Amino acid sequence: MKHIFNYFDDWVKLSGKYHRFWSTLFLSLISLSFVLSDWMIGLFTFSEYIIGIALVLLIILGQFKITRKQIKIVTGIIMFLFVHLIFQETFNDLFVLKTEIAAIIKLMFYILMTICFFNYIVENNLKKKFLMINNVVAIIVSLIGLYIILAIYSDGFLPFDFLWHFTRSDVTSYIFNNGTISFVRMRSVFSEPSYLGFYLNTILAMNYFNSSHIKISNKFSIFISIIILLTLSYSAIAIMLISTFMYLFFKKKEWLNRNKRRTSISALLLLVFVIVLYFLFQDFFHHVFIQRTIDIFTDNSNSGYSRLIGSWKYVSNENFLLGNGLGHTPSIWNIYAYMISDLGIFGLLASVFFTVLIIKSNKELGIFFVLMNFSKGGYLSSSFWLFLLLVVIYSNKKHGETQMHGSSKT
Template sequence: MKIEALTHNWVEFNNKNNTIWMYTILISLGIASTVTDWMVGIFSMSDFIFGFIVVCLMVSNNYRLTIRQIMGLFILLGTISANIVLNYYMNDLFVLKTGIAALIKIAFYAFVLMGCYNLVKNRQQEEIFLKIINVIALIVGIIGIYITLAIYLNGTLPYEFFWKFTRTDATSYLYDGIENLYRTRSIFAEPSYLGYYLNIVLGINYFNKCNIQINKYINLFITIVIVLTFSYSSIAIMLIIQLLHFFTITNIKRIRFNWFYLMCLVAIIVLISLFWDTIQVTIIDRTLSILDGTDNSARGRLLESWQYINREHIFMGNGVGHTPSIWNIYAYILSDLGLIAFLLFCLLTAYVLLSNVKLGLLFVCLNFQKGGYLSPEFWIFLLLIFIFMGDDYFEKRKIKRKLLK
């Protein structure tokens, strides 16, 4: 009996210990997605958190990779290594040091996030992880509103300590340098970056295939904070998300009275009334400038991002890490890594679209909003997509094949 009791106690202790490690890793990962703009020297704060996560995975004996993932990792790193070698011998403008640094960064991110993916999937912690992400998003949103109020109150409330590791200049929250036209950016470097992050959370809340329901008031709050960024691209993507969600949950022929929708309508009317001047400048005037072709930001995302493609080296690109900062990830990959890598990324996009059409559309939209495949935020976005997208199309094909046998 004593041996059985000791065994039971040990199992209970081990399970409790594993749970603590799991929560530590998931919370750290959630925080990492919010501090990608915090810089310590040449490293993002997220890089240090990723290092901490690797240590936690190793110490708790929770790091796992499948044979298929190891093969995928070798193919990814082999492709980039081949690109570096080709550029080193054939491209006079290629800097080997930059290429190797980018290779190490990609290897590090892939190594960390594959381990996190397996932890969440193997232990079936999707719901816990999504709830953690939403709690952190709520905190980020509250901080953002607080900072915006503090700025409106002319520094009566302290707030700059939130920005110690990122930008503090007024241009980071003023719209086009206009006085008294403040945009919410929270702990991110720019309002559009906050909008990018919140749109990821909102999209996964609505379109995850894990049957996880997030409280509608949390989604409403996230939506309001996205509007307060007055980032044209963020608001446009949020509206796409809301339309896709609305036509999922609502049968147009049977629209019934709903207090929540009434409250949403009232919130929209109040926001429009309070911020009409800001909406006029940031959305209405901006739309007109996009339509007449004078908006530099939209032109940069859709057209000018492709200008760095080197036609002389179309198959191998400029070399990993050698394209200047641009907004569009598709143009980024074609410019840096060449045509083959670009086509592979297009195949990845097609795979996500076939697995989950709505998350796939979000994936495409956000890849046009914010560039930087060497940014930790992009890799966290990939991780979240793969965890929550499901695989409807491929599951249906498997079922169909079984029925035909």
């Protein structure tokens, strides 16, 4: 046994010499897992397979670490879920034990993934490298999306079906058609345009609001913003515009004050450009933005109504305290509605408490976090936990300062 531990120590030391390569491979796997969260093979998504590989890689490299405090938190979560399961099994006639057990296993897998990935990236000062890799992957995904749109408009001249082999390929997933106008919506390798928007908005917000003062070229952010517009996803575009406004107001306020004349000219040119675009594509703006805004506030938009109101329909007086059971709520759009619907008031309070911690750590990212939690549900999906991982990493000011002043192993 002693020889085995000696061999393992030698391997860890050897792998440390090639840390630059291993870290690039690991961070690339995590970035790719976010992109392939909608691809299914068997019972699991490509994302879950990749996350499993990444966890095994951490073990092989001797970098699989969990702190005592984190162990206590995980133990507390497990105990709560166990007690919750007993109460559901005892008092809820509609409760399905297999569903709850499967959901608990999945949830603990994601929690373990988030903790281990966070520890590795922060302790090895990889925040900047991780964000840069995410941006490169986002650009590649965007270019694939542009190719798919071009291929669709080529009417069969360019192949693209192979890119959707493991996800949806039906026309309703990429065509905007209200009977008057018809457009191809950008969805790239995701199953829906709004899911692509969710992913790109996550990367964009990390560029704008990271607490580590990491500078990412504005060219990346501008290109990502343009692609979000091409999704024609109302929620994605709205969040992108709010994020951009917050970035300019909070982060670039001093620069704007120093360059008032230059800013005024740029704003005037932008206004003229928008007005010209509006008159050239008047029907497009009316149906895609103005009419959809009216529909949302008049309950005529199914997606808008589902996000704001419909997601709460599974909450009742009978299940207010304990919820329906983990994994028992059908697909909805709102994370907070999921929490109270599945776990009752305790789940909602825990999610609100965590949200407050994010807001206290990084106000802009906290606001963004709330908006995103109303735009896409699914707390048992890998995309949510990878989004959460990025938010936790780049909202943490203490570790951000460590990165800026510490030595880098990359």
